[in-house]
Amino acid sequence: MDDTRPARGLRALARQRMREEILAIARRHLGEQGASGLSLRAVARDVGMVSSAVYRYFDSRDALLTALILDAYNALGASVEAAEAEVDRGDLRGRFEGLARAARGWALADPHSYALVYGSPVPGYVAPHDTVGPATRATRVLADILLDLTATHRASGAPRPRRLRPEVVRAVAPVTEYIGGRVPPDLAVRAVMVWTSLFGLVSFELFGQLHNVIAEDLRGEFFDEAVSRLADSLGLPPSTRDRRR
Amino acid sequence: MDDTRPARGLRALARQRMREEILAIARRHLGEQGASGLSLRAVARDVGMVSSAVYRYFDSRDALLTALILDAYNALGASVEAAEAEVDRGDLRGRFEGLARAARGWALADPHSYALVYGSPVPGYVAPHDTVGPATRATRVLADILLDLTATHRASGAPRPRRLRPEVVRAVAPVTEYIGGRVPPDLAVRAVMVWTSLFGLVSFELFGQLHNVIAEDLRGEFFDEAVSRLADSLGLPPSTRDRRR
DNA sequence: CCCTATGGTGAGCACTGCTCTTGCAATCCT
DNA sequence: AGGATTGCAAGAGCAGTGCTCACCATAGGG
Numbered sequence: 001m002d003d004t005r006p007a008r009g010l011r012a013l014a015r016q017r018m019r020e021e022i023l024a025i026a027r028r029h030l031g032e033q034g035a036s037g038l039s040l041r042a043v044a045r046d047v048g049m050v051s052s053a054v055y056r057y058f059d060s061r062d063a064l065l066t067a068l069i070l071d072a073y074n075a076l077g078a079s080v081e082a083a084e085a086e087v088d089r090g091d092l093r094g095r096f097e098g099l100a101r102a103a104r105g106w107a108l109a110d111p112h113s114y115a116l117v118y119g120s121p122v123p124g125y126v127a128p129h130d131t132v133g134p135a136t137r138a139t140r141v142l143a144d145i146l147l148d149l150t151a152t153h154r155a156s157g158a159p160r161p162r163r164l165r166p167e168v169v170r171a172v173a174p175v176t177e178y179i180g181g182r183v184p185p186d187l188a189v190r191a192v193m194v195w196t197s198l199f200g201l202v203s204f205e206l207f208g209q210l211h212n213v214i215a216e217d218l219r220g221e222f223f224d225e226a227v228s229r230l231a232d233s234l235g236l237p238p239s240t241r242d243r244r245r
Numbered sequence: 246m247d248d249t250r251p252a253r254g255l256r257a258l259a260r261q262r263m264r265e266e267i268l269a270i271a272r273r274h275l276g277e278q279g280a281s282g283l284s285l286r287a288v289a290r291d292v293g294m295v296s297s298a299v300y301r302y303f304d305s306r307d308a309l310l311t312a313l314i315l316d317a318y319n320a321l322g323a324s325v326e327a328a329e330a331e332v333d334r335g336d337l338r339g340r341f342e343g344l345a346r347a348a349r350g351w352a353l354a355d356p357h358s359y360a361l362v363y364g365s366p367v368p369g370y371v372a373p374h375d376t377v378g379p380a381t382r383a384t385r386v387l388a389d390i391l392l393d394l395t396a397t398h399r400a401s402g403a404p405r406p407r408r409l410r411p412e413v414v415r416a417v418a419p420v421t422e423y424i425g426g427r428v429p430p431d432l433a434v435r436a437v438m439v440w441t442s443l444f445g446l447v448s449f450e451l452f453g454q455l456h457n458v459i460a461e462d463l464r465g466e467f468f469d470e471a472v473s474r475l476a477d478s479l480g481l482p483p484s485t486r487d488r489r490r
Numbered sequence: 491c492c493c494t495a496t497g498g499t500g501a502g503c504a505c506t507g508c509t510c511t512t513g514c515a516a517t518c519c520t
Numbered sequence: 521a522g523g524a525t526t527g528c529a530a531g532a533g534c535a536g537t538g539c540t541c542a543c544c545a546t547a548g549g550g
Contacts, residue, residue, distance in 0.1 A: 011517070011527070018528095035365075036281065041506065052509080053529050061507065120280075120364025121452055132457070168470045171463035178457070192458060193446075193471055197438060199454075200445015207366055209444075212377070212423070213437060218416035225413045226438055233478075256496075256548060263497090286537065297540080298498050306538065 019057050022047055026064055027071065034112045040064060065116070070131050072113035077137025079106040084141050093236040095145050100198055100227040103138065107202045114206060118199055136178075139195065143179040146191055149236065150183050159235055161186035187234070194230045201226055264302050267292055271309055272316065279357045280310060310361070315376050317358035322382025324351040329386050337394055338481040344386050345443055345472040352447045359451060363444055381423075384440065388424040391436055394481065395428050404480055406431035432479070439475045446471055 025046045029038050040061045044051040058064045083102030087094040107114040117135075164185050172188040179188065204210050205219055214222050270291045274283050285306045289296040303309045328347030332339040352359040362380075409430050417433040424433065449455050450464055459467045 015527085039506065040508090050530055051507085052531075055508075056528060115365035118448075118452070118454070120360035162474070165466070165470070167463055167466040171460050171467040171470075173460060174457050175459070189467075189470060189474075192467075193442060193474065196445040196449050197442040198445075200441040200443075200448065201438075203363075203445065203448060204441050207363070209363070212419050214420070215416050215418060218412055221410070221412040222416040222434075222437075225410070225416075225434060229407070229434075229438065254548080260496085284537065285539090294497095295499055296538085297500080300539075301497055 015057070022054060022057055022064075023067055023071070026068060030068055030112050030116070031110060035065060035068075035116050038065065066131070068113070069116050070134055072110075072117045073131060073134035073137065075110070075113065076103065076106050076117070077134055077140075079103075080138045080141050084145075089148070091239055092145055092149055093231050093239045096142070096231050096234070096236055097224075097227055097239075099138070099141050099145070100230070101224075103198065104202050104205075104223055107206055111206050114202070118203055119207070139178075142191065142195065145236075146179055146183055146187060146234070147181045149234070150181055150187065159233065164189070190234055194234055197226070197230055260302070267299060267302055267309075268312055268316070271313060275313055275357050275361070276355060280313075280361050283310065285309060311376070313358070314361050315379055317355075317362045318376060318379035318382065320355070320358065321348065321351050321362070322379055322385075324348075325383045325386050329390075334393070336484055337390055338476050338484045340390050341387070341476050341479070341481055342469075342472055342484075344383070344390070345475070346469075348383065348443065349447050349450075349468055352451055356451050359447070363448055364452070384423075387436065387440065390481075391424055391428060391432060391479070392426045394479070395426055395432065404478065409434070435479055439479055442471070442475055 022043060026038065026043050029043055029046070038061070040054055040058075041051040043064075044054045047054075054064075058067065080099050080102045083098040083105075084095050087098045089095075107118075161184060168189065169185045172185055172192065175188040175192055176183050176185060179191070183191075201223065205214075205223075210219065267288060271283065271288050274288055274291070283306070285299055285303075286296040288309075289299045292299075299309075303312065325344050325347045328343040328350075329340050332343045334340075352363075406429060413434065414430045417430055417437065420433040420437055421428050421430060424436070428436075446468065450459075450468075455464065
């Protein structure tokens, strides 16, 4: 049932087309009513099938949701990649800002998909985690920025690294390994904090936690300010486009 | 149906007892299967009623959930308040650390309740926001710490304030007003970022987003490190208990 | 002290996810 | 080319859900 890839043969091709159509309808429903309101039967109706037929393509409602989660990760990843790719390679801060703004923009445009991946796990804790591939597309972008940062180690305005307890160094070991290169543990800690801060902010905004906290019509302004400070905390040099002084 | 407070008369008292009993069972179910699996019928069965009788006490399943959300806010608030109250008033950093650790501790102990309030809104975006009272108990604690900070303005190790665009100042106006006193906008911005960072981190940990990022057995260590850095970013002076040098 | 508001009952509607049997048709193999 | 095999769709059905409603008993308060 985990037919994702090749599609050889006429039959297999038709099967994949059907799968795609179901997913398309499901995507639409998700965008309209959210994950909790996504009904396999309703999707089946809209696609013109009887509900039991859908089970030929997805093992369960949760399987359908998992496919949508993968979808969402890819959409976010693509959006972030595209935005970051538009920026001059040398402009590390600009690349970071592009990444951040793209993430928020995508989340605002498709809040239900965002909730699907960064909200509370809907089914019951089981789902994702074999979705590692697409899940890391966005994080990869940040990792590459950090790689470029350490390569051209202009320690200009970089905050001085803190002394780290060895347990903390071990704690962030997966990150340092993932980023590659020889990124110092202190930067890895900063990176994780920036990442959680970024998505924490977006989540707060989307999930209504910023009510009576940040004026609603100025959320974008505040976000930009926050992103700028996060860039500072990473030690990203001032943007090359408009370097002051 | 919004019978929360007084309870005068025998009947009204019995009513509130029943309400409490239903809530208690619901709370148990929530802790076991999570919000999406909370069934009004199942709760009714466990409490020894027929399902329709529950509707005498709660307008709908969502109303029950809303009551549980209120519950959760209060539990988190109480936990945070208690932890922070144990710390010497002058030890601003210690108070902040106590608050942060209590929040994470409560979340880990009752993840479903945490997801209820800080995860994606389950019903369909409608619920809370009249629950402002209990919702702010935890934030009030931070606000008071910041008030004490600005009162005893020892600008010792405090990061130098940034120049703020006027839109940003307006954006955080609700925060500055909520905190009270005359807290500078720059500190308000920092406070919001610290808050989102804190809960972003907890959310990431609880929702599985830290998989392959922070070693699972060292999450606590990493959290402490992060909290320490967040305290720095607020300009909280080193703890009075173990001041170095 | 009686009467009425209150709260419990059970049937029922429309919906959900999921399973299983049945039949048809396209595909593959000899 | 023909027959066996496989894939897909339909439909009925089960267990469960949220929620409504007509129906009563009873106990509390006027």
